[in-house]
Amino acid sequence: MRALFTCARAYQRFIISGSLICLLAFVAIGQKPPRSPSDTVREFYKAMREKKFREAFDMSIYKPAIDNLKTQEFEDLRPDFEKMAAAIPLTVNITGEQISGDAATVFVKVKEGDAWVQESILGSVFTGRFRWLDRAASKIEPVIVGRAFVNAESTLLLDDRDPFAHGIG
Numbered sequence: 001m002r003a004l005f006t007c008a009r010a011y012q013r014f015i016i017s018g019s020l021i022c023l024l025a026f027v028a029i030g031q032k033p034p035r036s037p038s039d040t041v042r043e044f045y046k047a048m049r050e051k052k053f054r055e056a057f058d059m060s061i062y063k064p065a066i067d068n069l070k071t072q073e074f075e076d077l078r079p080d081f082e083k084m085a086a087a088i089p090l091t092v093n094i095t096g097e098q099i100s101g102d103a104a105t106v107f108v109k110v111k112e113g114d115a116w117v118q119e120s121i122l123g124s125v126f127t128g129r130f131r132w133l134d135r136a137a138s139k140i141e142p143v144i145v146g147r148a149f150v151n152a153e154s155t156l157l158l159d160d161r162d163p164f165a166h167g168i169g
Contacts, residue, residue: 035059037097037104045092048085053078080123087117124148 047056057066093109110116116128126146133139158165
């Protein structure tokens with residue numbers, strides 16, 4: 001009786017495993033593999049340069065804002081999109097990426113003195129540069145120019161008994 005029970009369980013596991021493999025295969029066939037953050041940046045810049053703005057923003061955090069725009073509203077923003085596209089350098093030297101949870105950072109190499117302009121979809125502009133203070137010690141002087149506004153103030157309550165009250169490390 002025990003051998004029959006073991007055989008039935010093995011058969012049940014085989015059927016469940018086979019079903020899961022088939023289900024995963026059907027799902028995998030219908031989906032593209034996920035892009036890396038670096039690939040997404042490259043494709044976003046390419047679409048922007050080609051003036052395929054809707055495709056570009058579909059890859060970005062701005063997708064929900066763009067999806068709800070009517071055709072005329074989108075066209076009204078086209079001059080702003082073209083201005084953003086014109087500011088994208090022809091070559092972007094991606095040196096790495098970092099992924100943490102659902103956030104990703106892509107690192108690019110910028111030459112000393114070159115300006116890196118960061119403009120939001122709302123038109124906020126920040127320009128960054130750097131100069132080396134000591135290359136051997138990897139010390140730089142960053143310069144960031146732009147305008148920001150204080151939108152809130154808050155009070156942090158720290159408990160001295162909390163070992164992480166002031167961060168980790």
